[in-house]
């Protein structure tokens with residue numbers, strides 16, 4: 001029995017033989033007139049390779065745009081938050097809102113800022 005088989009040897013060359021076989025198959029398919037199939041497959045492979053790279057770049061761009069590093073307005077502790085979100089200061093626990101690259105104090109809903117007005121006793125008697 002002949003143990004030497006060039007085909008199985010080619011397949012056993014890790015990766016390389018596989019790609020050569022794939023290429024040969026593509027060339028064969030192309031020569032038979034199935035070029036569109038080959039092109040479609042190549043486009044698919046290209047997309048599969050490019051998509052994660054684009055996704056990673058997009059994610060980094062988004063992160064750089066949305067990551068805010070600022071100081072807490074209450075205790076000046078510096079930390080990082082996401083733009084447009086609410087968070088708590090890890091140091092003093094103050095609820096904060098991240099807006100335009102800065103941390104702002106977050107007043108609970110329904111809170112109205114009022115200024116105390118001094119009313120004289122005479123005014124009340126009138």
Ligand SMILES: [Zn+2]
Pocket residue numbers: 072073074075076077089090091092093094
């Ligand atoms: Zn704080």
